């Protein structure tokens with residue numbers, strides 16, 4: 001699988017991660033599915049509503065999801081996935097991420113080391129939901 005993310009959106013994800021450091025940032029990726037390929041055209045920041053350590057977790061409420069979906073539809077787009085940051089941790093999904101992941105949606109993770117964004121990766125649940133598969137990120 002491959003996910004196209006506009007250069008501007010990549011910059012915004014990195015900036016949001018750096019802004020929220022040392023906490024995890026999170027948000028929605030909005031766009032289109034074109035011939036089975038995902039294209040991210042816009043972002044929508046979300047509050048991290050995790051009550052547990054926000055350095056290690058993020059939580060988006062169902063209400064926030066519904067509002068984002070409504071806003072996306074109004075602009076002729078769909079929710080393609082979520083992005084979030086991993087402060088001082090690699091850009092790889094945690095067990096928590098796996099336990100809370102939804103199928104079909106993409107999960108972009110940006111690693112923020114000492115306040116500076118580094119690796120950016122994208123993941124999608126595999127068919128039996130036991131693990132994530134990496135997606136190729138095409139930043140254009």
Ligand SMILES: [Zn+2]
Pocket residue numbers: 056084085086092093094097109
């Ligand atoms: Zn995570």
